[in-house]
Amino acid sequence: MNLKHKLDEHEVFGRVAETSFRLGLESYVVGGYVRDLVLGRPSKDIDFTCVGSGIHLAQEVAKTYQEHVPLSVFKNFGTAMLKLDDWELEFVGARKESYRTESRKPIVEDGTLMEDLERRDFTINAMAISLNRENYGELVDPFDGLGDMKRKLIRTPLEPGITFSDDPLRMMRAVRFAAQLNFDIDADTFYALSENASRLQIISAERIIDELNKIILTPKPSYGFKLLFASKLLHEFFPEMVELQGVDSVDDKSHKDNFYHTLQVLDNVCQTSDDLWLRWAAIMHDIAKPATKRFSPKVGWTFHGHEDKGAKMTPGIFRRLKLPMDDRMKYVQKLVRLHLRPIALVKDEVTDSALRRLLFDAGNDIEDLMKLCRADITSKNNKKVQRYLENFDKVDQKLKEVEEKDQIRNFQPPVSGEEIMATFGIPPSKIIGDIKEEIKEAILEGRIQNNPEEARALMLKIALEKGLSPIEKS
Known part of the structure; x- marks a missing residue:
């Protein structure tokens, strides 16, 4: 496959090619930009690899522009970055890596293009496009990344057990790419996820949560969470969510599986909002059900007070996962605490006082709270779901009427x-x-x-x- 016509759409590729030729360097476009170019996904980040000094190549490319081009050099990593408007160009020399068991930081040495590609995480990221005169635009694809794209498959270039043991963060990235691209994970690659799940212990919480948030921001994050659960990766960093899974039965009385219910609520929220923290509220809304689960022969299974208990658990979970401990945490905590309140207001005889109190407690987050409550209706009975949604429409109307009349939302007492x-x-x-x-x-x-x-x-x-x-x- 020759992608010269694609490269011709931006002048920077020809500029890097000419500079490389003048310096006597082999150079290539590599990694995620190549993947996205083939998939037709927009990308503003371009990685260039050369067999030689990536820093020197970046410095010479920068000199070819008449106007000043911001150049950042990272000598410790052997990389350099150029910024062109909203494009980011990263330059690095081809390298090979080796790892120690106690760290995901590799020992890096100069290498060939093939050694550079085989160290990459997945075949779809282990492709390159030549910028050399003899084969300009040719796709270099030693591990059949193009075939895996057609098969919609996430697979490692080398033996997956070694790939994941060397850098366990790649396991989170495997799930993230599968969720973002709606790809499957190759069977051997998935088996290696399960076998190496405990290796996540050497990865910082900040790196894990960065990948998790990217999964949560996908159009249907339940897919990513199911992969995390099935591979046992979720067990390593979010045991409270794992505990939601399962159904208990006593005397033919069962409760629903709160793990899969939570995932459905999360997907439902994603249909109405792309806000990360509203999605986190969906994840957390029933987090305390395992801690509050009780069985009564008369009424069956109950989870009394799980909304208050969940609100109390929220700061501790956010702190451990290295999520922000600011107003974003308080927002999630508030929605968890209030998520049952609107359900009590669906009765026709609801009082204005109850509506005022909800408006006062929810403040400017009342609309998001109602989105969460609507998403929380997950019955398989479509008529029942429709009836609840119609009742919430009535609650919405009542809330608007009371707010217009009494101006309660975020009110401060008129007397200080x-x-x-x-x-x-x-x-x-x-x-x-x-x-x-x-x-x-x-x-x-x-x-x-x-x-x-x-x-x-x-x-x-x-x-x-x-x-x-x-x-x-x-």
Whole structure:
């Protein structure tokens, strides 16, 4: 296969080819850019390999531009990077690698193109396009990566057990590529995942979570999670999710498999949002069901309080997985804690007070909460699903009506602590918080409107009951 017509679409390939010829270097386009070019996927990252110094080649290519081109050199890694508008060009010399069992960092030596390609993770990433005059544009494909693309198969160039033992992060990458491309994993390659799963222990949590988040951001992440589960990779870093799997039965009473339910909820969320943290809320929403599972002969299986327990578990799981401990974690925690609340509001006799409280607690995340709740309807009975969705439509309408009327979302009590202290001439104390809480409760219960006039009138009434009198103004 000759891809010269593809290379001609961007002038940089001819420029690198001419520079390489002038320097007497063999050079090639390699790796992910070649894969994406064949698959017709857009890519702005181009990797160039030469038999010689990649840094020197990058420096000479940069000189061919009249305008200044940002050049970054990483001598310790033998690489250099050029930035052209929104393109990133990385240059490296061909190399071979060897590994020690306790580390995924290789011992690197200069090598041939073939040695460079065989060290790569998968056959679809072990292809190159020649930039040399005698065969410019020719595809170099020693491991039949092109055939594996046609077969939609993830396979390692060399023996998979060695490939994964050398660099265990490649196991996560195998699942990630399978999920992103909707490919299968070759049988021998998948067997090696299971055999080497424990090797993930030498990989940092940051590298693992980076790959996991890429899986979560695929159009149907359940596929990636099923591969992680079946290969036992998930067991190595996310045991809480693994514990969701399985069905218990007592006296012919069973509960659903909460692992596969969670994956369906996750896929459902992906149909309405590409937000990573809403997807994490879907993953976490039932995470505490194993810890709260109880059986009662009268009602069967229950998971009482799993929403509160799950919210408490969220910070610890995020911290261990090296996920952010900022507002993104708090957002996930909030949705986990509230995810059952809208279900209770589907009854026709729901009160405005309950709606106000949900709006107050959810704030600006109410729309995402409703997306999660809709995604949580996973019955195989289509009529039942449709009935629940129609009920949620009613809840949505009721929430909009109450919000328009009462302006509850993210509201701050109309009377501040400073105003209470100034009105009654008292220092900071518990009584101020008590007055503010009573005013908030009165607004949420609908006893007063959410405005300063009614709030101040109630403030005076509460204060009088507590023995406080407003100070006279001179």
